Amino acid sequence: MAERNPQLGFAIRKTLFVWFAMAIILVVVSMLYIGSTGRPRFIDRNLLPSEKTLSVYEIANSHFKNTTQFQSNNCNPEDAILKLYMYDLPPEFHFGLLDWKPEGDSVWPNLHGKIPNYPGGLNLQHSIEYWLTLDLLSSTDPTRPNPCTAVRVTDPNQADLIFVPFFSSLSYNRYSKVIPPEKISLNKKLQQNLVKYLTSQEEYKRSNGRDHVILAHHPNSMLDARSVLFPCVFVLSDFGRYNPNVANLEKDVIAPYKHLAKTYINDSAGFDDRPTFLYFRGAIYRKEGGNIRQELYYLLRNEKDVEFGFGSIQANGINKASQGMHGSKFCLNIAGDTPSSNRLFDAIVSHCVPVIISDDIELPFEDFLDYSEFCIFVRAADAIKEGYLMGLLKGVGKERWTAMWERLKEVDRYFEYRYPSMRDDAVQMIWKALARKVPAIRLKVNRLRRYQRFGRGLKESGNDGNFPIISGF
Numbered sequence: 001m002a003e004r005n006p007q008l009g010f011a012i013r014k015t016l017f018v019w020f021a022m023a024i025i026l027v028v029v030s031m032l033y034i035g036s037t038g039r040p041r042f043i044d045r046n047l048l049p050s051e052k053t054l055s056v057y058e059i060a061n062s063h064f065k066n067t068t069q070f071q072s073n074n075c076n077p078e079d080a081i082l083k084l085y086m087y088d089l090p091p092e093f094h095f096g097l098l099d100w101k102p103e104g105d106s107v108w109p110n111l112h113g114k115i116p117n118y119p120g121g122l123n124l125q126h127s128i129e130y131w132l133t134l135d136l137l138s139s140t141d142p143t144r145p146n147p148c149t150a151v152r153v154t155d156p157n158q159a160d161l162i163f164v165p166f167f168s169s170l171s172y173n174r175y176s177k178v179i180p181p182e183k184i185s186l187n188k189k190l191q192q193n194l195v196k197y198l199t200s201q202e203e204y205k206r207s208n209g210r211d212h213v214i215l216a217h218h219p220n221s222m223l224d225a226r227s228v229l230f231p232c233v234f235v236l237s238d239f240g241r242y243n244p245n246v247a248n249l250e251k252d253v254i255a256p257y258k259h260l261a262k263t264y265i266n267d268s269a270g271f272d273d274r275p276t277f278l279y280f281r282g283a284i285y286r287k288e289g290g291n292i293r294q295e296l297y298y299l300l301r302n303e304k305d306v307e308f309g310f311g312s313i314q315a316n317g318i319n320k321a322s323q324g325m326h327g328s329k330f331c332l333n334i335a336g337d338t339p340s341s342n343r344l345f346d347a348i349v350s351h352c353v354p355v356i357i358s359d360d361i362e363l364p365f366e367d368f369l370d371y372s373e374f375c376i377f378v379r380a381a382d383a384i385k386e387g388y389l390m391g392l393l394k395g396v397g398k399e400r401w402t403a404m405w406e407r408l409k410e411v412d413r414y415f416e417y418r419y420p421s422m423r424d425d426a427v428q429m430i431w432k433a434l435a436r437k438v439p440a441i442r443l444k445v446n447r448l449r450r451y452q453r454f455g456r457g458l459k460e461s462g463n464d465g466n467f468p469i470i471s472g473f
Contacts, residue, residue: 075139075148075420082150082435084213085159085203086136093166093190094133097174111138115419118170125257125342126169128235128430129215131417133165135427138420146420150431156203160438161233162212166194169218176220191225198229206452207231207445210251213434217255219338233437235430238362240338249362250440253433256364256415256426261322261346263416267409269351271329271398278303278393279328279352281311281321282343283336292357293334295384303390308332325350329401330393334358335380345415348374351408353401355393357383365414365429367436374407 088107091100095109098116109115111134118130138144139151153159175186198204204212212232216222219241222229230246235253284297300308307324311317325331331347335358347354354375363371371377376393383389414429421427
């Protein structure tokens with residue numbers, strides 16, 4: 001038998017050790033790479049100040065300070081999936097409604113200075129106009145810390161869509177009353193002037209407004225102008241007060257309310273830790289489709305572990321509702337004066353499984369999200385049958401409820417409005433929903449242009465002269 005060569009054995013062992021070490025290094029590097037490019041982790045909201053104690057401005061600045069450690073990528077316009085041209089409307093249409101005064105010739109606030117506060121309370125639930133406008137303004141700021149889905153462009157010919165920065169919900173909430181000696185409200189004047197401005201713009205004329213985005217989240221916002229500007233893309237809370245020829249899912253986008261309840265951070269309160277079985281707090285006596293609330297109240301008020309009562313934002317109502325939802329397994333979302341309400345989104349961020357009783361409701365991002373994974377839908381006709389609703393919910397079981405609760409904790413980020421926006425929050429999800437509309441819009445606009453180049457022009461279906469216009473704009 002040949003003798004062993006100790007030097008050869010040592011060399012072989014050394015070679016194997018080197019290859020083994022290199023393999024370990026490659027595995028570790030691969031894991032780090034996958035972790036850095038996979039699904040992003042959200043910000044730990046425990047590090048953010050509470051909305052209970054800070055203004056919107058203070059929250060905005062806290063996001064600038066705290067989010068960079070979680071998302072190191074800056075806003076790169078080349079990575080944006082949506083390009084928008086934004087009209088430089090006078091401040092009276094947007095931040096001027098927040099009592100902001102422009103400095104010099106700029107119509108926009110300095111994002112590195114004090115940003116005007118948006119009013120709190122119920123006003124805040126329809127504040128999407130504020131968050132989207134700020135996000136678009138910040139998209140060209142080289143110091144912005146987070147990635148952006150949409151970017152503002154200065155050439156309308158390079159834009160996918162045209163953004164109209166009119167704070168219509170705020171205008172309705174604050175300025176709908178007629179103040180003597182005026183004959184009409186400021187809200188109506190602004191709508192009239194907006195129609196006059198838009199219909200005079202070349203960008204509007206070339207598409208008849210079909211590529212223009214108008215935010216009208218409050219059900220009563222744009223009430224006077226919507227029938228004129230109906231070719232535009234509306235961003236709405238629902239279609240409850242719209243003629244289907246004016247607003248519909250084919251051309252428009254449904255956006256979530258800004259929730260008022262506090263997001264349940266680090267939620268470990270599972271099935272056995274939530275003592276209330278079914279929860280509802282809100283206005284019980286409603287008009288239109290909301291009469292079902294009264295019927296359900298009489299059916300459920302004496303059921304065990306059911307809390308069904310009147311509530312409002314008065315007397316610390318928002319905090320009471322947050323506590324109630326955080327301690328409940330199921331939360332009712334019942335049709336009110338309109339098919340939708342803020343209560344659904346309060347339930348989602350409270351991780352209280354929503355029970356939706358609203359036959360005509362439309363839901364945000366439903367082409368992306370399967371709501372049946374974390375919500376229970378009940379037809380109104382079934383819900384008012386005695387014993388039906390409680391029997392249905394009691395049959396869900398702990399295992400199924402826990403799966404829905406876990407899913408709620410995964411999807412709640414899609415319903416968070418932030419400034420600056422973060423990956424897959426409500427602001428960026430709205431931009432993505434609008435981006436999905438672009439191909440259909442381009443098809444319509446291109447068809448309209450078939451004869452335009454040869455002098456025929458577009459057949460106007462905008463302002464037909466019957467809409468009153470305020471002079472002097």
